[in-house]
Amino acid sequence: MSHTQTQPMETATETKRWQMPDTFIIIFVVGILATLLTYLIPAGQFDSQQVSYLVDGAEKTRSVIDPNSFAYATDDNGNLVYNTVGLFASGGGIGLMNFPFEGLVSGSKWGSAIGVIMFMLVIGGAFGVVMRTGTIDNGILRLIDKTKGSEALFIPVLFLLFSLGGAVFGMGEEAVAFAIIIAPLMVRLGYDSITTVMVTYVATQIGFGTSWMNPFSVAVAQGIAGVPVLSGMTFRMVMWAGFTLVGIAFTMMYASRIKANPELSFTRRSDAFFRQQELNEQQNTRWNLGDTLVILTVIAATIWVIWGVVVHAWYIPEIASQFFTMGFIVAIIGTFFRLNGMTLNDAASAFKEGAAIMLAPALLVGCAKGVLLILGGGSTEEASVLNSILNSAGSLISGLPDVGAAWLMYVFQSVFNFFVTSGSGQAALTMPLMAPLADIAGVTRQVAVLAFQLGDGFTNVIVPTSASLMATLGVCRIDWGDWAKFCWRFMLLLFVIASVVVVGAHVMGFA
Template sequence: MSNVPPEAAPERGLNTLLVLLALALIAAVAVPFLPAGYFEPGAPVALERYRPALDAAGTTIFSAGDARGFLNFLFEGFASGDRNGAAVGLIALILIIGGSFALVNDTGAVERGLLRLVALSGGHPGWLLGLLTVAFSLGGAVFGMGEETIAFLVLLLPLVDRLGLPRESAVMATYMASQIGFATSWMNPFSVLVAQSVAGVPALSGAPLRIAIWAVFTLAALLFTLRYALRHRRAGHEDVAAAVAAAPLRGSDRIVLLAILATVVWIVWGITARGYYLPELAGQFFALGLFCALTMAATRRASGNRLAELFTHGVAQMVPVALVIAAAKGMLWLLGGTDPHKASVLNTLLHAMGGALEDWPPLLAAQGMLLFQAVFNLFVTSGSAQASITMPLMAGLGDIVGVTRQVAVLAFQLGDGVTNLIIPTSAVLMGALGVAGVSWQRWLRAIWRFELLLVVLAATSVGIAVAMGYA
């Protein structure tokens, strides 16, 4: 059995890395002609504290030192962030995930276990996809699941291929579902709680409406995923009953599956109770891979050299994903970065959008906030970072135009979350698509209608919140 998911079929169109390269080139050419600015350090972000930069940001072809140059963007993308964020921390995590889950996959336990689940449902993979969609949506809502979906996507892909399902459906049931939960959460510590804290709104307040919105969005995601998967299922797929009969569960399989379940519980506890993030997640996934390696060694199914080769090959499979993540972050570096207190084109955008909403009536202003958060998410894809940067301004604007701060938080959540499904600057989205072997253009073709539906649902939700005086 292969230790890694089969290669995706060759597809037409530009490689995702080429798309990001083109966007980076456009950014490098445009930045010298766009005004840059910053918000006064040591104070909350506010319209009156914006200051235009005296010197244009500027870019060159090649730079030395702290200057910005197009040829440097890929390195700067790799070197951006820290151990707790993209790109350095996230790339380290996915490389470790690649190696660890190559070991997990080589046991065959996950594939045989999932096949039995499909067989128990009468051979209908829709039940499995539906269950995964709800579970990952809950994961996004409860503890902000995001990067973790890449690991589970690696496990799901071999089964999806055997069942003849499109690989996009695996991304939908994992990453997409987690972002639906992220966008509509009533308790996500990385987005809604940060936004409520910054906006001065009581933590966990307004939960009933958010839970109702979560249910509607999750149902929409479930129906869309099932419809897409079954409409695009390949003919001549493997018979599930025959596959189960040919590959029954072993005793060692049950041990591996219990280890995976224990790891999931450990991860959820670590994130919710101890604040674990990328460094700790990497250690937890490595522990699972090491346990599977020891299990295979104990059952004499693989030598030490074979296990080391499996891990190395799994890491190598993730290198293209790391390149895409670095390119996405490097493009943002060319725009000046996301620090509100350092001169950048993004700060000028933040100030301009905030000023434009100042004189709008409440209903339109709330929709404008939703649109603004969706646009700003293209540049600042971290939910907690976006909340910290934009909510001081949006909360104050809400007071001026008659939009409650709770509505401002809801507009932030929905604008941030629903656009996470399509923006090429999202390191996690590009990582998930890279793992699945699905180009960004192919993904966009699959999901654009559903994205439009989500935008309509988000605008409707915000409008209802304004009408009911959501506070």
């Protein structure tokens, strides 16, 4: 009897012992490892230089590193300098125990971390108002009812559209807004929130990494490398189509397996939130003029944002403002038509609740940026560990045979993306070094750009330092550990295929 009583306790203890660490714990461990690197690797720096290149007939300039200028920092006695990071730092410095705060307040409204965090809070609040009207719930039920038997079509269509968005205008952060709406739809169709992340954010990164025209990665990298901007378009279009088909096939196989056996889902527990919101499909769902106006407002706002991004290069501040305007208009409509008995006070509460849902992923974004600050913040003009890593990788690549150099360029860009997830930022840091190294190793600069874009795009799917990934996982209520348990197979598949593409492009003399 005693054995019978203690066995469940032992089982529970064993289960808890093997539980995946929370994402915050993982980020903190990464912060500790980054701190240790500051004691092992001396700080180095590059001089910067201005390069000019043409995009759509307009001349662009960018500050990049001078690959021949690297030098380790030394003190007055000629000893190497180590920018060691302690437990604490004052005066705005970075320390292990204050890297979350410094990461949270770093940057500007144009990017990580503070800009991305505020973007997340605003769109979370705006879509909180939209969800409060009940229009999305009723629309999902009607959509499910009208598409019975063809629900699987949602996956390839959505994946294709989001991949195209990533390829054409660098869609990434925008996927967060769509995931808010698509997550409950996928769960109610019998899939899970992982499927939502695949057809939204992951699809954008497939498009981003294989783009033939992305102004934030390919155009910048080619300009810096001295390659004609947007050259090699046909090869990249074929590559985009191939990788997009691979992504669609992988997602559909996974989704069909989950629909057949929901218990196999890594997010079965966290998806309970969306299942609890499910309405009784037997009841008569409300749909009136107010619901129609809400849906039209959301569609119009989406089209308006896409137009602004493509035509006027809108970014975080402008996109956030448009979605806030959408939430404001929906609040007026919902109050006027009393959707779900909505009042202006209810709209205000819904905005706050929607923003509150974004708080946890927003904190992760700040912590991830703090890890980069520990390593030097990505500045080439100040001595840092990151610059030394960059220079050492370049030296290793230059000494390899041409095929090995081409492949290792891809591997290096994939790893370096952990530290600098910005496409244009990584291009400015790595391409001035990789381009001349490609010449030395007998690799065309076009292949060097290809290695950059594949490495920069694909690892955004899994690295916890990606603000867009953590935000999308946050709105879908997926812990990064659960995502990693699912995603590693897909990442391995992408890595193998991308390696073949890079090596194959080199062998074919892609130039």
